Structures are given as structure tokens and as C-alpha cells.
Amino acid sequence: MGMLNATVLVVNQNYEPLNICGVRRAVVLLDRGKAELILNGRGELRTPSTTVPIPSVIRLVHMVKRPFMKHRLARREVFMRDNYTCLYCGKQSRDLTIDHVVPRHRNGPHTWDNVVSACIPCNHHKAGLTPAEAGMRLLKEPRAPRANPYSLFQHRTLLEEWRPFLPWAG
Numbered sequence: 001m002g003m004l005n006a007t008v009l010v011v012n013q014n015y016e017p018l019n020i021c022g023v024r025r026a027v028v029l030l031d032r033g034k035a036e037l038i039l040n041g042r043g044e045l046r047t048p049s050t051t052v053p054i055p056s057v058i059r060l061v062h063m064v065k066r067p068f069m070k071h072r073l074a075r076r077e078v079f080m081r082d083n084y085t086c087l088y089c090g091k092q093s094r095d096l097t098i099d100h101v102v103p104r105h106r107n108g109p110h111t112w113d114n115v116v117s118a119c120i121p122c123n124h125h126k127a128g129l130t131p132a133e134a135g136m137r138l139l140k141e142p143r144a145p146r147a148n149p150y151s152l153f154q155h156r157t158l159l160e161e162w163r164p165f166l167p168w169a170g
């Protein structure tokens with residue numbers, strides 16, 4: 001029953017992509033009339049009373065208010081914001097550290113506008129100094145990233161057949 005591990009794209013009543021759920025959850029939503037089938041997946045699913053096609057895309061019957069997703073201030077989020085680039089030397093790297101522009105021991109806050117991605121050599125060079133003291137310059141002013149309503153989809157596997165429903169996939 002590998003099909004039960006398949007994923008289903010859930011779109012809002014207005015066809016905006018909302019989230020990804022499992023087949024079981026999707027079938028329950030369909031069964032309860034909370035969603036309608038937009039696109040079939042592969043195969044069929046036997047329920048106690050009937051056999052239903054496995055969905056690939058379902059659409060909610062009622063509009064759901066999208067939760068506002070704020071970016072967590074986590075290492076990976078900082079690296080993503082900075083495009084995996086050291087904000088001091090501009091080198092792209094998977095081997096980055098988090099640098100506090102105004103160092104922590106100088107009461108630099110742990111906030112979006114005081115953290116940047118830094119490569120290891122730059123981080124060592126800057127040590128516990130401010131950029132000015134270390135003779136370094138930021139290539140870009142760090143800021144909080146804009147809340148991305150689709151961040152939910154960022155690390156998920158997206159099926160090719162969902163493409164027409166994903167505005168950013170073109």
C-alpha cells in the first residue's frame with residue numbers, strides 16, 4: 001500500500017495552494033464533502049464502503065484563511081535569506097556560520113538585522129569585533145525576510161502534475 005504514502009496538494013477554495021497532506025487525510029476531506037477532487041493521482045483506495053480514486057489535488061469547498069507565516073530566526077533561515085553567501089566576502093558556501101554584527105558580548109541582539117551569514121575565515125577574522133573595528137564591510141544590510149506565504153512548500157517534494165496549481169512554478 002505504498003500509495004497511502006503519496007502526497008496530495010490541497011488548494012484553497014480560490015485555488016491558492018494551501019498545503020500538502022497525505023492520501024488518507026485527503027480522502028476523509030473528500031468523503032465529508034469538505035473538499036472536491038481536482039486531479040486524480042494513481043490507483044484506487046478501498047474504504048470500508050466504497051472504492052475511491054486516489055487524489056493528487058483537492059480543493060477545499062470553503063475558503064480557509066491562510067495562517068500568516070513568520071520566518072523563524074534559525075540558522076538555516078539566515079543562510080537562506082543570505083543565499084548561502086558570506087555577507088563579508090561574498091563567497092558562496094555550504095559551510096557558513098552565524099555572525100552577530102554587533103557581537104553578543106557587546107549586547108548585540110539576536111535579531112534579523114544583527115545576524116548575517118559568514119564564512120569561517122571571515123568569522124575568525126572578525127572575532128569579537130564590530131565590522132568597523134575588524135576593517136570589514138557588510139555587502140548588504142541584514143533585514144528580516146519578507147513573510148513568504150508559500151514557505152510551507154519550500155522543503156517538500158512537489159509533483160510535476162501540481163505545476164499548474166503552483167503560481168511560482170510557472
Ligand SMILES: [Zn+2]
Binds near residue numbers: 087091119120122123
Ligand atoms: Zn567570508
